[in-house]
Amino acid sequence: MMKWDSDLAIGIEAIDNQHKQIFEHLLAIENSIAKRDPWHILHFLLSQLSAYMKFHLAVEESLHEITRYPDQQEHRYGHARIIELMGELEDKLQRNPSGENLVGFFEAWFVRHVLSDDREFALYIKEEFPALYGRHPA
Numbered sequence: 430m431m432k433w434d435s436d437l438a439i440g441i442e443a444i445d446n447q448h449k450q451i452f453e454h455l456l457a458i459e460n461s462i463a464k465r466d467p468w469h470i471l472h473f474l475l476s477q478l479s480a481y482m483k484f485h486l487a488v489e490e491s492l493h494e495i496t497r498y499p500d501q502q503e504h505r506y507g508h509a510r511i512i513e514l515m516g517e518l519e520d521k522l523q524r525n526p527s528g529e530n531l532v533g534f535f536e537a538w539f540v541r542h543v544l545s546d547d548r549e550f551a552l553y554i555k556e557e558f559p560a561l562y563g564r565h566p567a
């Protein structure tokens with residue numbers, strides 16, 4: 430499990446704060462697995478992750494539209510894949526609630542998206558809307 434740190438910051442404060450929240454949700458799920466919590470607790474935590482993730486992806490996509498981001502279609506495919514993998518994570522944990530490495534796999538995928546697609550969007554914002562760029566969360 431990795432914790433959110435400033436290496437993951439893309440430079441858009443609202444988005445970085447949401448990414449941090451997602452890491453908190455993932456940490457809670459991993460802790461729950463490590464404690465051997467029953468499935469209904471894990472299911473509750475996974476539902477929270479899923480709701481928050483959908484909110485986050487919708488915020489990003491509306492920012493793409495507002496700023497007429499040219500790569501928004503491709504970025505959307507990445508988001509669709511995250512939703513798909515989140516569903517798979519839930520299915521796999523239901524079958525095997527002690528699968529700690531399953532969260533690690535999802536997390537690695539999420540981190541790759543942040544460091545590639547989200548960071549690419551942030552660089553566009555830096556160029557085109559500099560007032561929105563460069564504020565890092567505390």
Ligand SMILES: [Fe+2]
Nearest residue numbers: 448489543547
């Ligand atoms: Fe993101």
Ligand SMILES: [Fe+2]
Nearest residue numbers: 489542546547
């Ligand atoms: Fe994204």
